[in-house]
Amino acid sequence: MLKHLLAILLLLAFPSAVHSPAAADDRTAGQVIQEEIWALPFPLPVLAFLVRPVGDGPFPLVVMNHGISLEANQRTMFPAIEYRDAARWFARRGYVVISPIRYGASSLDDKDQGLYGAVFAHVGSCDNPNFRGPGLAIATLNEWVIDYMSKKKMIQPGKVIVVGQSGGGWGSIALGSLNPSSVQAIITFAAGRGGRVDGKPNNNCAPDKLVAATSEFGRTARVPMLWIYAENDSYFGPELTMRMHQAFVEAGGNADYRMLPSFGTDGHFMIDFAGAVPIWSPLVSQFLEKHSATAPPLGQPVNGPSAQREPPSKPPRLRLPENIHFSTWKKLCFASSDRTNICRSTSTATDDLDQIVARVDLIERADGPARLQLFVPQGANLQQGVKVTVDQGSPVQVPFTWCLTNICIAARGIEPTVAAQMEAGQQLKLELTDLYSSSVTIKLPLSQFGAVHQDPPAETFDFSLTEE
Incomplete structure (x- = not known):
């Protein structure tokens, strides 16, 4: 990797x-x-x-x-x-x-x-x-x-x-x-x-x-x-x-x-x-x-x-739009052709133009432990990762795994207790810091998460091998 x-x-x-x-x-x-x-x-x-x-x-x-x-x-x-x-x-x-x-x-x-x-x-x-x-x-x-x-x-x-x-x-x-x-x-x-x-x-x-x-x-x-x-x-x-x-x-x-x-x-x-x-x-x-x-x-x-615009020489600052809209939590499941079942309980934060600002995925595979995956804006200090907290509980540090042109991704395996805390919680807080030591916080509501996580999926994408 x-x-x-x-x-x-x-x-x-x-x-x-x-x-x-x-x-x-x-x-x-x-x-x-x-x-x-x-x-x-x-x-x-x-x-x-x-x-x-x-x-x-x-x-x-x-x-x-x-x-x-x-x-x-x-x-x-x-x-x-x-x-x-x-x-x-x-x-x-x-x-x-x-x-x-x-x-x-x-x-x-x-x-x-x-x-x-x-x-x-x-x-x-x-x-x-x-x-x-x-x-x-x-x-x-x-x-x-x-x-x-x-x-x-x-x-x-x-x-x-x-x-x-x-x-x-x-x-x-x-x-x-x-x-x-x-x-x-x-x-x-x-x-x-x-x-x-x-x-x-x-x-x-x-x-x-x-x-x-x-x-x-x-x-x-x-x-x-x-x-x-x-x-x-x-x-x-x-x-x-x-x-x-x-x-x-x-x-x-x-x-x-x-x-x-x-x-x-x-x-x-x-x-x-x-x-x-x-x-x-x-x-x-x-x-x-x-x-x-x-x-x-x-x-x-x-x-x-703009066609001749030079790329910035300084690292970008971490900025959030003035208005952020949070989607409801949704559970999506996938049946793949290698017979592996995967479910994602997910919520997305978008701006006024429907562009993605942040996203949280709780990924659960039938053949492995759960993972927490976060999509966050460019400009964060990659060494520090993302600090994730449910309500007033103990924070979990999630390291960055990819930082690409349009977005950065942090992910790590989690214990079952984290999913249980999210089910019982009211707010999921993501804290990031940029290279100028300024910080931003994104707060996603959790009130619907427990029911969505426990219920059958809202949609299943079937990529498995089926008889026609």
């Missing part, structure tokens, strides 16, 4: 305008960009890689879905950020690009950190695979991302492009079957599921059932799509993907299918390489122009002087 934190801190230390030699036309796309890591405080929180033009915007949004590795040893080798050059290509053309880092699919998955834990990517046995469910789970996450980002001032509402690779591309197709009104177009690279059983090329888990699931998505999908594959894709070869496309279109789906020449040793990973950008980018540009999904013209200052 320490190596991942170090990588993120290094990334944030150098956020902008490092131009890669991705493609010749990249050098003419003059948008200055910056890269960030965000925490997205969803019902099931995630981290996300974000790259965006410098300036206030507003900009259209691109949501990028990465691929999937279900084998634990392989996940340790997966980078936190895939297809970085592809994301930067979109950002230099005026899009805000966000890529949520999903559970059970990357090197950052760590259930003991509290932020992660629910796996929703397994398709089950090849005898009876569930291709549809994991695709819709990714679609659900995308809906959360779009809803959250659309409330940001820098985002143009109703102008969203979704891009996905491999299993992330399959999830993007699943999203298209839901026809979200804000999504203008979907672009997939090497999309599919169940590829390379036992590591053998072109050995899909259940090709006929994958085609059938593709047809089912096509029955309701009406969002314009561009499907890109390479001839030497060892996961989803030409014969299988042409069958998928035919089934999708015959069912009513709207997808333009493009087969590109062989790329490298395995075209399945084409989007991960800078050298592939000149190959696929003309197709993508034409597709976006056709569907009126292009970003505003480049080369113009965005909202005047």
